Amino acid sequence: MNNMLKVLLIEDDAIEVMKLNRVISTLKLNHKIIEANNGEDALEILQQKDSLPDIILLDLNMPKINGIEFLGILKNDDNLKYIPTIILTTSNNQKDLLECYKIGVAGYVLKPLKYEDYVSKIESLLAYWSINELIKG
Amino acid sequence: MSQDQVDILKRALDREKKARKAAEKILEEKSRELYLTSQKLENLLDEKSSQLQGVFENIVDAYVVMNLNGHVLKFNEAATRLFGYDVDRDDVNIVNLIYKEDYQYAITCFMDLQANGFFKDYETRIYTKSKEVKWVHVNGSIVYDKNKNPIAAQGIVRDITAEKASEEKLIESENRLSTLILNLDSGIVLEDENRNIVLTNKKFCDLFNIEAQPSDLIGKDCVTSSQKNKVLFKDPAAFIKRMQAIDKAKKIVIGDELEMVDGKILERNYMPITIGEKSKGFLWTFTDVTLKRTYRKSLEVQKQKYYNIIANMNLGLVEVNNNDEILMINQSFTEMSGYSEVEVKGKKAAEIFSAEGGTEIIKEENKKRQKGQSNSYEFTAICKKGKTRHWLISGAPNYNLEGEKIGSIGIHLDITELKELELQKEKLLLKLERSNDELQEYAHIVSHDLKSPLRSIDALVNWLKEDNKGKLDDISLKNFSLIEATLEKMEQLISDVLDYSSIGTDTNIKAEVNLNKLLTDLTTILYIPNHISVKILNQLPVIKGDATKLQQLFQNLISNAVKFIDKEVGLIIIDFEDLKSHYKFIIKDNGIGIDKQFHDKIFKIFHALNKSKDSTGIGLSIVKKIVDLHEGQIWLESEPKVGTTFYFTLKK
Numbered sequence: 001m002n003n004m005l006k007v008l009l010i011e012d013d014a015i016e017v018m019k020l021n022r023v024i025s026t027l028k029l030n031h032k033i034i035e036a037n038n039g040e041d042a043l044e045i046l047q048q049k050d051s052l053p054d055i056i057l058l059d060l061n062m063p064k065i066n067g068i069e070f071l072g073i074l075k076n077d078d079n080l081k082y083i084p085t086i087i088l089t090t091s092n093n094q095k096d097l098l099e100c101y102k103i104g105v106a107g108y109v110l111k112p113l114k115y116e117d118y119v120s121k122i123e124s125l126l127a128y129w130s131i132n133e134l135i136k137g
Numbered sequence: 138m139s140q141d142q143v144d145i146l147k148r149a150l151d152r153e154k155k156a157r158k159a160a161e162k163i164l165e166e167k168s169r170e171l172y173l174t175s176q177k178l179e180n181l182l183d184e185k186s187s188q189l190q191g192v193f194e195n196i197v198d199a200y201v202v203m204n205l206n207g208h209v210l211k212f213n214e215a216a217t218r219l220f221g222y223d224v225d226r227d228d229v230n231i232v233n234l235i236y237k238e239d240y241q242y243a244i245t246c247f248m249d250l251q252a253n254g255f256f257k258d259y260e261t262r263i264y265t266k267s268k269e270v271k272w273v274h275v276n277g278s279i280v281y282d283k284n285k286n287p288i289a290a291q292g293i294v295r296d297i298t299a300e301k302a303s304e305e306k307l308i309e310s311e312n313r314l315s316t317l318i319l320n321l322d323s324g325i326v327l328e329d330e331n332r333n334i335v336l337t338n339k340k341f342c343d344l345f346n347i348e349a350q351p352s353d354l355i356g357k358d359c360v361t362s363s364q365k366n367k368v369l370f371k372d373p374a375a376f377i378k379r380m381q382a383i384d385k386a387k388k389i390v391i392g393d394e395l396e397m398v399d400g401k402i403l404e405r406n407y408m409p410i411t412i413g414e415k416s417k418g419f420l421w422t423f424t425d426v427t428l429k430r431t432y433r434k435s436l437e438v439q440k441q442k443y444y445n446i447i448a449n450m451n452l453g454l455v456e457v458n459n460n461d462e463i464l465m466i467n468q469s470f471t472e473m474s475g476y477s478e479v480e481v482k483g484k485k486a487a488e489i490f491s492a493e494g495g496t497e498i499i500k501e502e503n504k505k506r507q508k509g510q511s512n513s514y515e516f517t518a519i520c521k522k523g524k525t526r527h528w529l530i531s532g533a534p535n536y537n538l539e540g541e542k543i544g545s546i547g548i549h550l551d552i553t554e555l556k557e558l559e560l561q562k563e564k565l566l567l568k569l570e571r572s573n574d575e576l577q578e579y580a581h582i583v584s585h586d587l588k589s590p591l592r593s594i595d596a597l598v599n600w601l602k603e604d605n606k607g608k609l610d611d612i613s614l615k616n617f618s619l620i621e622a623t624l625e626k627m628e629q630l631i632s633d634v635l636d637y638s639s640i641g642t643d644t645n646i647k648a649e650v651n652l653n654k655l656l657t658d659l660t661t662i663l664y665i666p667n668h669i670s671v672k673i674l675n676q677l678p679v680i681k682g683d684a685t686k687l688q689q690l691f692q693n694l695i696s697n698a699v700k701f702i703d704k705e706v707g708l709i710i711i712d713f714e715d716l717k718s719h720y721k722f723i724i725k726d727n728g729i730g731i732d733k734q735f736h737d738k739i740f741k742i743f744h745a746l747n748k749s750k751d752s753t754g755i756g757l758s759i760v761k762k763i764v765d766l767h768e769g770q771i772w773l774e775s776e777p778k779v780g781t782t783f784y785f786t787l788k789k
Contacts, residue, residue, distance in 0.1 A: 015593040022600065061585050090588045093581040111592055113628045114621075115599040118592070 003130040005031040008053035010042045012062045023122045039065030046080055054134045060089040071103045082135055199294040207231040219296055221266030236262035254279045272301040324423035330416055332359040344423050371396040383407050402427045453549030461485045473551050475521030492517040506534045506545040527556035584635040591624050633755035640762045650684045652677035659691055665699055669707030677713055678720055682767055690763040693756040694783055698726035719786040730777035
């Protein structure tokens with residue numbers, strides 16, 4: 001665990017947020033989770049150019065701006081488009097998957113039903129990104 | 138001797154002298170006379186023989202003298218010319234001159250000549266020196282010596298080749314003429330002065346319904362016949378009266394018309410035939426002019442008929458000239474367009490009726506008409522009331538009698554209602570497509586929205602377990618695991634419903650799918666317990682289809698088999714047969730089997746036979762839907778407790 005990651009979690013479901021936080025604390029990881037309840041909030045957070053997240057975990061089904069729309073906005077921004085964005089969703093809709101990769105995502109992770117499975121997936125995901133060299137700042 | 142005596146003697150002597158002198162004188166005269174006569178006779182003979190010589194020499198016809206063996210002794214100039222031989226140089230025998238085919242006839246004639254001493258009017262063919270064949274006419278006779286012994290034969294030979302030829306021509310033309318008369322389209326009767334038939338033809342018999350050959354009528358009396366035939370005419374009395382009048386006048390009559398009972402109209406001509414002053418008979422001709430007379434009438438009727446069809450047909454008709462100016466419209470078009478004929482006549486069709494862009498269409502179509510093309514096209518028209526109508530126009534070029542293009546004729550069918558239906562259909566289809574897409578999207582969202590809480594519940598249950606580790610009794614722990622199992626079933630149900638609704642809406646491109654590879658992949662993905670083996674009997678084909686769906690199809694059936702195998706050694710056999718248009722697949726297991734009464738029901742959605750933890754009742758419905766999508770069929774054979782065999786076909 002070399003890198004401490006600054007993770008922006010964009011998720012409207014409170015329990016989902018709790019799940020990620022719980023995984024971090026259970027596994028005793030020292031990554032920093034920034035929470036955004038929806039796309040608009042996230043964009044606001046991303047305005048602070050001096051403290052951009054290392055990676056973004058993005059849910060697709062959200063009110064107001066949905067995940068794909070958000071992704072589009074992100075990839076159209078000259079600064080933000082470099083932030084690796086991983087989709088974290090329950091939707092295994094082939095159309096969504098294709099669309100996301102088309103716009104540009106760093107990963108597409110399905111939320112499993114079982115909590116244990118979720119834990120292991122998140123663990124792997126964070127482990128992978130923490131060994132990656134990332135554009136800081 | 139006395140003087141007297143002397144005197145007497147003297148006188149007697151004188152008398153005698155005088156008498157002798159007189160006799161001498163007479164003799165002298167006579168002999169002179171005789172000389173003159175013989176002189177005269179001699180001249181006459183000379184004259185006659187030279188005259189005869191001249192006759193023979195200068196005779197127009199050939200003169201031939203031959204000995205009794207046929208050897209030619211003498212040819213006159215004409216004979217030399219005719220035969221081409223010069224008898225002074227050539228050795229000519231008549232036998233060699235006779236035409237081969239006429240030889241027998243020549244022999245007969247020669248025998249006649251020997252028997253009778255002459256023959257007459259012998260006509261035969263001969264060869265000339267140049268082997269030309271000529272027709273000749275010969276009169277011949279035997280030449281006798283003073284003792285009445287035959288010594289030679291002579292003949293006058295006339296060249297009749299030209300006559301023969303013209304005779305043949307005459308016969309030919311006579312034949313032609315009689316054939317012509319026999320087959321003439323007019324009935325002909327030639328009668329003599331006594332009104333007896335000399336010649337008639339087939340057409341005459343036909344016209345008067347006479348059941349006899351024209352030749353049988355020769356010699357029949359026309360007066361009697363006409364009395365018999367008068368019943369064929371509408372006015373028999375007038376027919377007879379007129380005939381008698383014509384016969385009496387014996388003047389040419391042309392163009393009498395006779396109406397027959399059966400509706401036929403005959404034209405009758407009468408012509409006396411005279412050669413010089415002499416009457417040679419009378420020629421009656423009868424021609425059926427019914428068609429000619431009724432032609433105009435029937436033309437009128439036909440015209441009226443078509444006019445009525447055009448006027449009353451439910452299709453609008455417009456005739457335009459080359460400048461697209463309207464010449465004529467029918468009643469239906471008046472109703473269709475709302476314009477009367479007077480309002481549109483002479484005006485340009487495109488300008489009156491075209492909606493936006495219509496003028497261009499008409500211009501294009503008119504170009505096609507100019508090229509002589511016919512076709513149909515749709516046209517959006519504005520009728521008089523300003524309403525938009527859709528017309529289907531069948532246009533064709535119109536030609537005059539000389540074959541020149543003078544415009545075009547268009548048949549108009551109002552298809553507004555059809556068109557509206559079509560547009561409506563298009564709209565509906567579009568709407569359906571959109572709502573299908575929306576539904577699909579909706580299904581995904583719903584499934585997401587339903588699945589998310591399941592995840593939350595599972596997480597919460599886990600946390601409860603974690604946070605209360607050691608504090609929960611066995612029953613609580615068991616209940617927690619029941620909650621987790623229920624969540625899993627719920628999850629599966631949602632996934633299956635989503636799958637089921639997705640099939641058929643996704644129009645994935647069909648691709649070549651190698652089923653061998655697909656099944657190999659599948660057996661590694663699927664959970665197959667150790668006691669169950671899957672056997673693929675034959676190399677499977679490569680088929681055209683949707684790979685994902687085909688995988689799902691096999692997956693559902695195999696996992697179904699796995700699920701229901703209750704034997705200690707499980708066996709799943711996969712095989713296929715190559716049918717004409719389809720492939721037939723067989724998936725056989727030795728599981729619990731399915732009772733016959735459920736064979737149809739199992740393919741219906743939510744109809745799980747065994748309510749178990751991992752059975753949603755959707756799996757086989759999905760299978761059926763995929764098979765349907767590949768234009769195949771699915772059925773099964775099963776014996777409870779023994780096993781089940783599923784069969785399905787997929788279109789090649």
